[in-house]
Amino acid sequence: MYQARKHIYIAYTGGTIGMMTSAKGGLTPQPGMLEDKLRSLPEFTRKDMPEFTLHEYPTLLDSSDMSPQHWGIIAADILANYAKYDGFVVLHGTDTMAYTASALSFMLPDLGKPVIVTGSQIPLTALRSDGHDNLLNALYLAAYHPCAEVGLFFNHKLLRGNRSTKVNTSGFDAFDSPNCEPLFRVGIDVEPVLPALRSLHAMQPEWQPVQNRAVAIMTLYPGMDFSLAQHLLEQDLDGLILQTFGAGNAPQQPEFLAALQRACERDIVAVNHTQCLRGSVNMGGYAGGNALRDCGLVSAVDMTLEATLTKLHVLLSRPGDKKSVAAMARRQMEKPLCGELTE
Structure with missing residues (x-):
């Protein structure tokens, strides 16, 4: 046939x-x-x-x-x-x-x-x-x-x-x-090898628009000048990706942690992303991760940096005032939307 x-x-x-x-x-x-x-x-x-x-x-x-x-x-x-x-x-x-x-x-x-x-x-x-x-x-x-x-x-x-x-x-x-x-x-x-996320279908997919939001990426390193970090955190950001050590740890430097907390209180969505290629963020494992959770950071879990950045852009592009959008984005960042992280 x-x-x-x-x-x-x-x-x-x-x-x-x-x-x-x-x-x-x-x-x-x-x-x-x-x-x-x-x-x-x-x-x-x-x-x-x-x-x-x-x-x-x-x-x-x-x-x-x-x-x-x-x-x-x-x-x-x-x-x-x-x-x-x-x-x-x-x-x-x-x-x-x-x-x-x-x-x-x-x-x-x-x-x-x-x-x-x-x-x-x-x-x-x-x-x-x-x-x-x-x-x-x-x-x-x-x-x-x-x-x-x-x-x-x-x-x-x-x-x-x-x-x-x-x-x-x-x-x-x-x-x-x-x-x-x-x-x-x-x-x-x-x-x-890996099953697809969903079955094939012919229906027109929904479109989630994306806009260029003010998202910064900050990489931690030994000997970092935290006054530079504090200056970045004082800017008018929508989101921040903090590239942390190991399982999501950061130095317990009081001024830096205070600046992170103030940024989160200003509805900047701050995400803890490990610098490691493999593995997941665990902010409950060490004091350095606990401190970030207490400041208001959410976990990127085991997402790539590319997925973390683009997911944050898409979530921050949804309609609403800054406070409500930030609250939604914090909830959604730790949840799998389309296979991007391991539950």
Whole structure:
């Protein structure tokens, strides 16, 4: 019996995958090149591969220039084309790919179709490009092994988008999911590992808008000048991510703790995030963590920094006065919304 080929929408936002070496020697985006290259490769147009429509964004971005505004543009693009396609692939630069994958998961929380973010370390036109396998497999998985959530595909693994983080600047194994198994491993076989968050469905997903809120990230280190920290905490912030030691500990420096407490009392949502790649925040384990809980900080649990930042942006973008939004965000930060943390 004839079965229609799946049709996947590719949102090409920029990144190394579509770049070429310029006359000056650096890599630069080449408008129009990527689709021509894909159409010339027979493996992308085989009958056992899905059809694809590639939408090249008018301005191709280096991912270092990504912002919450761009996350909104990508989410709106997916929603505008949601009914027409079986799945979506977002081509993106690697530097902030995990931020965008995390943001999309919170902005489109009840997806019924796959959205896979991918890219490459070497341009598609170059010898030994990893972009070929990454894009081919992303298209194949979106069509024939669809997960109703946002994923990030790189180096033979489909990771949950809001569990992914960049761990290697130059290797093909650029991304990992330290506190969560991958959704799929792709080798000789396509091996499902982690169940998808929800069942596939065709209903239009709800959109959670995001705005660029005043969120700061403060990393603790030995010998820190706490007067600088106090100055930051006196600013008109909406949120703060405190990068702490170990299981969520900080120096018990009285002036610093007092400044943190005053910030929380001003409805700044302060989140305790460990600097460790693996493991979880536990503010009940040591005095240094207890003190932060007493100041009003909430736990990032075992979220990546990318998920913590984007989740905070999305929550702080919800309507309401600052006090009520802050109270809601504090409650929601410690709860799993779309698989981003371990209960």
